[in-house]
Amino acid sequence: MSTQLAERTPAAAPDRRRGIGRGTRLWLYALASLLALSAARVATGADDLTSAGTLQAAIIAAIPIALAGLGGLWSERAGVVNIGLEGMMILGTLGAGYYTYYQGVWVGLLGAIMFGAIGGVLHAVATVVFAVDHIVSGVAINIIAAGVAAFMAEVFFADLEGGGPTQSPSLDRPPTLTVPGVSDLSADIAERGWFAVSDLAALVNALTDELSIFTILALLVIFGTGWLLWHTAFGLRLRSCGESPSSAETLGVNVYRYKFLAVTMSGVLAGFGGCYLAVVASSGYANGQTGGRGYIGLAAMIFGNWRPGGLLTGSLLFGFTEGTRLRSGGESVHALLLLVALGLLLLAAWQVYRAHLVSAALSGLIGAGALWWYLATDTVPGDFTEMTPYVTTLLVLALASQRLRMPAADGLPYRRGEAG
Amino acid sequence: MTLASRLLVGAAAPALAFVAAAVVTSGVLLGSGAAPAEFWKVVLSLPDARQLVSIVNAAAILYLSGLAAAVGFRMNLFNIGVEGQYRVATFVGAVFAGQSLLPGYLNTAATIVVAMAGGAAWAGLAALLKVTRGVSEVISTIMLNAIALSLVAYLLRKVGNREGQVVVTDQIQQSSWVANITLVPGEDTKVYGLALLAVVAGVAYAVVLNRTRFGFDLRATGASESAAVASGVNVKRMVIVSMLLSGAVAGLIGMPEMFGSSHAYGSTIQTGIGFTGIAVALLGRNNPGGIAVGALVFAFLAQQATPLGIEADISPEIIAVTQGVVVLSVVIAYEVVRRYRGRMEQAQVARELGDRQSGEVPV
Numbered sequence: 001m002s003t004q005l006a007e008r009t010p011a012a013a014p015d016r017r018r019g020i021g022r023g024t025r026l027w028l029y030a031l032a033s034l035l036a037l038s039a040a041r042v043a044t045g046a047d048d049l050t051s052a053g054t055l056q057a058a059i060i061a062a063i064p065i066a067l068a069g070l071g072g073l074w075s076e077r078a079g080v081v082n083i084g085l086e087g088m089m090i091l092g093t094l095g096a097g098y099y100t101y102y103q104g105v106w107v108g109l110l111g112a113i114m115f116g117a118i119g120g121v122l123h124a125v126a127t128v129v130f131a132v133d134h135i136v137s138g139v140a141i142n143i144i145a146a147g148v149a150a151f152m153a154e155v156f157f158a159d160l161e162g163g164g165p166t167q168s169p170s171l172d173r174p175p176t177l178t179v180p181g182v183s184d185l186s187a188d189i190a191e192r193g194w195f196a197v198s199d200l201a202a203l204v205n206a207l208t209d210e211l212s213i214f215t216i217l218a219l220l221v222i223f224g225t226g227w228l229l230w231h232t233a234f235g236l237r238l239r240s241c242g243e244s245p246s247s248a249e250t251l252g253v254n255v256y257r258y259k260f261l262a263v264t265m266s267g268v269l270a271g272f273g274g275c276y277l278a279v280v281a282s283s284g285y286a287n288g289q290t291g292g293r294g295y296i297g298l299a300a301m302i303f304g305n306w307r308p309g310g311l312l313t314g315s316l317l318f319g320f321t322e323g324t325r326l327r328s329g330g331e332s333v334h335a336l337l338l339l340v341a342l343g344l345l346l347l348a349a350w351q352v353y354r355a356h357l358v359s360a361a362l363s364g365l366i367g368a369g370a371l372w373w374y375l376a377t378d379t380v381p382g383d384f385t386e387m388t389p390y391v392t393t394l395l396v397l398a399l400a401s402q403r404l405r406m407p408a409a410d411g412l413p414y415r416r417g418e419a420g
Numbered sequence: 421m422t423l424a425s426r427l428l429v430g431a432a433a434p435a436l437a438f439v440a441a442a443v444v445t446s447g448v449l450l451g452s453g454a455a456p457a458e459f460w461k462v463v464l465s466l467p468d469a470r471q472l473v474s475i476v477n478a479a480a481i482l483y484l485s486g487l488a489a490a491v492g493f494r495m496n497l498f499n500i501g502v503e504g505q506y507r508v509a510t511f512v513g514a515v516f517a518g519q520s521l522l523p524g525y526l527n528t529a530a531t532i533v534v535a536m537a538g539g540a541a542w543a544g545l546a547a548l549l550k551v552t553r554g555v556s557e558v559i560s561t562i563m564l565n566a567i568a569l570s571l572v573a574y575l576l577r578k579v580g581n582r583e584g585q586v587v588v589t590d591q592i593q594q595s596s597w598v599a600n601i602t603l604v605p606g607e608d609t610k611v612y613g614l615a616l617l618a619v620v621a622g623v624a625y626a627v628v629l630n631r632t633r634f635g636f637d638l639r640a641t642g643a644s645e646s647a648a649v650a651s652g653v654n655v656k657r658m659v660i661v662s663m664l665l666s667g668a669v670a671g672l673i674g675m676p677e678m679f680g681s682s683h684a685y686g687s688t689i690q691t692g693i694g695f696t697g698i699a700v701a702l703l704g705r706n707n708p709g710g711i712a713v714g715a716l717v718f719a720f721l722a723q724q725a726t727p728l729g730i731e732a733d734i735s736p737e738i739i740a741v742t743q744g745v746v747v748l749s750v751v752i753a754y755e756v757v758r759r760y761r762g763r764m765e766q767a768q769v770a771r772e773l774g775d776r777q778s779g780e781v782p783v
Contacts, residue, residue, distance in 0.1 A: 083500075083558060122748070126748060126752055130752045130755045131755060132751045132752055132755050133751070135498050136702055136751050137748065137751065139500070139698055139699070139702070139747075140699070140702070140744055140748035140751065141748065143695070143699055143740065143744035143747060144740075144741060144744030144745060144748065145744075146744075147737060147738070147739070147740025147741040147742075147743070147744050148448065148740075148741050150735075150737040150740065151448070151735050151737040151738045151740070151741060152448075152452065154735040154737065155452040155735070165735070292562065292565075292566055295559065295562045295563075298559060299559050299563070302556070302559065381574060383570040383571070383573050383574035383577075384570065384574065386570045387566070387567050387570045387571065390563040390564075390566040390567050391563075393559070393563050394549070394555070394560060394564075397549070397553070397559065397560070398549055398553045398555055399553075
């Protein structure tokens with residue numbers, strides 16, 4: 001037994017590809033995307049593609065998705081699939097709307113978190129205590145949450161000045177942070193239209209000019225989660241519940257408690273995401289405000305291979321498509337088409353080189369189609385810009401899903417004492 | 421267990437669920453400052469003739485939607501995309517029917533086939549992604565729902581005609597309309613002729629599932645995928661076929677209304693039927709009879725809630741809470757009952773073994 005273990009250890013050692021660490025590779029990817037976007041901007045003349053306004057909109061669009069995805073991460077790392085994130089997010093928007101109106105921004109955040117947590121506890125009771133199928137419970141929670149929000153919104157807001165049966169009056173916004181000097185300077189450089197430099201300046205400007213406190217808080221929570229789940233004993237135990245709950249049980253981990261906690265936390269984060277939607281991304285609660293962002297968050301988490309850094313990258317990708325849509329959408333998304341087309345054609349060439357002929361044909365076909373679409377038109381109709389985040393999700397999952405690995409016991413029912 | 425206690429335990433789950441839903445709904449109403457008594461008086465009043473017909477119509481449509489979801493659910497394939505498939509299918513069907521390529525009822529029959537094909541094709545995208553690229557059907561069907569929404573809106577503006585605030589496709593020729601059925605004599609509102617599609621689809625579902633090789637494979641895959649693979653079931657093929665079937669049934673959802681009253685696809689098309697269908701399928705445990713009961717209950721609640729705003733000054737939205745809680749508590753209650761039953765059976769076996777071996781139970 002011990003010899004076998006000794007033999008296997010070298011193979012299990014982390015793979016350091018050609019000496020490049022994961023962090024470095026991430027920076028290289030970021031640099032490459034910046035250069036590609038900048039090139040697309042210069043080549044197509046779609047100046048809003050990487051303007052500070054677009055990037056700011058992208059960040060604001062990305063954070064709620066990332067928070068929902070982070071909720072999914074907590075829950076799925078503990079082995080519970082959470083389709084109910086959408087519903088918990090809806091509850092979060094409602095809580096934020098009610099408490100922010102009466103008590104201000106910070107109590108509003110707590111209210112949103114509390115409402116989201118109620119959804120999380122409900123999901124935990126159904127899936128952990130009663131071992132109901134996770135998808136079934138999630139779907140039911142989404143129905144209940146949408147109903148509760150639509151009903152309570154009418155009770156809460158119908159008679160308020162500026163409010164109505166489907167929306168709250170406009171709400172206070174959380175404080176923002178501007179770095180003096182840097183924001184003006186970067187705005188100035190961003191205006192110049194220089195290749196790569198101006199795009200970088202626009203990014204700096206988006207991060208230093210009127211950055212919402214909630215954005216900073218959300219980023220802290222995302223990185224905090226990474227530390228908590230991967231660098232503490234608590235995190236190891238929680239993840240062990242998602243990989244092999246019966247092994248965790250034999251080591252004395254109270255699997256039920258960890259799962260319950262993780263799913264509740266999932267609701268808390270989705271509630272925060274809902275709050276962000278209501279008070280940062282828009283000026284108040286509105287029915288149907290989440291618009292499927294809970295699901296996109298889940299997709300971002302899958303894209304990110306069930307890791308915080310990856311899910312943030314995925315969220316930024318989806319947020320960026322959303323941001324370009326909001327700021328002169330037709331033109332910017334049209335420019336993105338060129339990028340997608342060239343990217344897919346390059347991928348096809350790579351796949352031919354690797355002798356994956358079927359995938360090469362598929363990527364080549366879609367790439368050629370996108371290129372044709374780009375050349376044949378000047379702008380993309382509004383309906384199609386609305387689709388962009390969803391199509392991106394599908395494309396990305398279709399291309400990336402082979403390299404992903406979800407927690408081994410994700411979605412499986414677990415009963416105490418039924419090990420082996 | 422005796423038959424009587426078996427039945428009692430079986431009926432306990434839905435009963436528990438409805439009690440839970442009633443308690444939660446009343447609680448939410450109380451919390452909002454409304455009177456639960458008023459609510460129950462309106463909702464549980466006897467429906468009049470017009471409401472009765474509306475309930476039957478809504479139930480038929482929900483039943484088709486529930487069946488569409490149930491086909492996948494039976495093999496643990498979560499087709500959340502019934503809504504998108506229904507939209508694409510109804511739109512494609514309406515455009516085809518509006519062309520009047522065929523005379524009379526031939527056009528009707530062909531349209532139904534086209535709509536089924538449209539729904540199947542849209543669902544097939546998700547099936548392909550799952551089988552070839554391993555993309556979870558839950559995520560892909562949700563994304564396809566959103567894409568269908570925008571795509572159909574775009575195409576409708578391209579091919580449709582503007583009529584005031586709404587855009588509609590070409591009217592279907594009158595010879596292809598399906599006559600409505602009089603349910604209550606003397607009542608103007610009638611049951612859609614194609615509501616009978618629900619009956620046909622229900623019978624077909626029951627027969628295919630319980631009397632064919634395919635149905636057996638489907639249920640086997642749902643019950644234990646590894647066992648199904650061991651017995652020679654090609655799971656990838658099953659995923660594709662059941663997803664296509666699910667989408668094809670979703671294609672039927674829009675037909676009763678289209679041939680019975682709207683005669684075209686307009687931007688005012690009913691939304692959310694696909695999602696409610698999922699709830700109905702869960703409520704009915706994917707069983708053809710159960711789904712029928714679920715559809716009737718949901719249609720009853722929705723219709724009875726309509727006058728709530730006028731008669732009791734309560735927003736009809738509250739009924740979504742009732743419906744959602746019914747679904748969640750039904751699945752929980754079934755799980756509780758299943759465990760209870762398992763324990764009872766174990767106890768019974770132990771008792772019988774104990775009798776035979778006079779207390780010497782082998783460990």
